[in-house]
Amino acid sequence: MSNVINGKQFADDLCEKLKTEVATLQEQHNLSPSIAVVLVGEDPASQVYVRNKVRRCEQLGIKSIEHRLSAETSEADLLTLIDELNNDSAIHGILVQLPVPDQINDKAVLAAISPKKDVDGFHIENVGAMAVGENQMVPCTPLGSLMMLQDHLGDLSGKHAVVIGRSNIVGKPMATLLLQQSCTVTIVHSRTVDIQSICRQADILVAAVGIPNFVKADWVKEGAVVIDVGINRIEVDGKSRLVGDVDFDDVQSKVSAITPVPGGVGPMTIACLMYNTVAAAKMQNGL
Ligand code: NAP
Numbered sequence: 001m002s003n004v005i006n007g008k009q010f011a012d013d014l015c016e017k018l019k020t021e022v023a024t025l026q027e028q029h030n031l032s033p034s035i036a037v038v039l040v041g042e043d044p045a046s047q048v049y050v051r052n053k054v055r056r057c058e059q060l061g062i063k064s065i066e067h068r069l070s071a072e073t074s075e076a077d078l079l080t081l082i083d084e085l086n087n088d089s090a091i092h093g094i095l096v097q098l099p100v101p102d103q104i105n106d107k108a109v110l111a112a113i114s115p116k117k118d119v120d121g122f123h124i125e126n127v128g129a130m131a132v133g134e135n136q137m138v139p140c141t142p143l144g145s146l147m148m149l150q151d152h153l154g155d156l157s158g159k160h161a162v163v164i165g166r167s168n169i170v171g172k173p174m175a176t177l178l179l180q181q182s183c184t185v186t187i188v189h190s191r192t193v194d195i196q197s198i199c200r201q202a203d204i205l206v207a208a209v210g211i212p213n214f215v216k217a218d219w220v221k222e223g224a225v226v227i228d229v230g231i232n233r234i235e236v237d238g239k240s241r242l243v244g245d246v247d248f249d250d251v252q253s254k255v256s257a258i259t260p261v262p263g264g265v266g267p268m269t270i271a272c273l274m275y276n277t278v279a280a281a282k283m284q285n286g287l
């Protein structure tokens with residue numbers, strides 16, 4: 001049996017359930033979950049991410065309203081748009097695709113989004129709620145990773161989880177979620193001494209580094225479960241290829257399960273954005 005966790009299938013199954021829920025909300029409560037997606041500038045990767053998110057919304061019957069702003073948009077103009085969206089009761093989720101151009105302070109943008117509509121889970125109020133175990137909007141990538149881990153392992157209690165990376169959008173919230181599941185959690189980062197020997201102790205290893213094929217077979221314990229969050233574009237034989245932070249071919253035979261790149265965490269991130277949008281719509285309507 002394959003030890004590859006099929007994130008695409010997992011995401012499709014979650015989206016199928018959400019599609020049914022969206023139809024029920026429409027029929028029984030006249031409620032159409034909706035999300036405003038704001039893209040500033042023409043970053044090619046961001047355009048692909050936005051296109052994929054909008055396509056998923058269409059499949060599920062979630063309304064998506066795109067706001068494409070020029071790369072020269074001022075911070076004030078973006079904040080005015082966010083204010084309008086915050087006050088529009090027909091919009092349940094607001095997503096500003098990061099990164100934003102240099103003239104815009106991304107912290108100010110994230111702070112301006114109403115925490116109730118913060119479907120990315122990046123607002124400091126949602127981060128704080130998670131830190132004290134009162135999850136509201138949970139960041140999509142760690143949430144999707146946790147769902148796959150729970151599906152594969154069941155109870156995570158007592159497992160030693162090592163998270164490589166301490167970013168606010170992946171590493172830290174991932175560690176918080178694993179701690180909530182009673183894992184023993186270690187976070188390693190660029191200043192960690194002897195990172196390999198720490199990773200070798202992990203029952204669960206989550207890599208969110210941004211370095212292609214960083215984790216090798218001799219970093220992982222036999223039978224560990226590996227979640228590869230990394231999305232890195234590299235050139236192989238003159239062709240562009242997506243790879244993760246884990247050297248999949250080297251590691252796969254040693255572990256009990258591993259997510260591939262592409263087709264692992266990426267599709268689950270989008271599925272969890274849909275999940276958060278439906279949850280936000282319900283919450284804002286007292287359901
Ligand atoms: P980030 O903000 O750049 O953070 C990277 C983390 O890795 C930092 O904490 C950094 O440590 C650590 N690091 C860097 N070099 C290291 C080294 N040599 N040894 C140990 N740790 C090292 O990146 P991110 O936003 O968390 O994203 C990480 C990866 O996930 C990227 O490939 C990104 O594209 C991908 N990603 C995927 C999804 C998805 O949907 N699948 C979503 C988000 C991100 P310091 O803090 O010490 O600098």
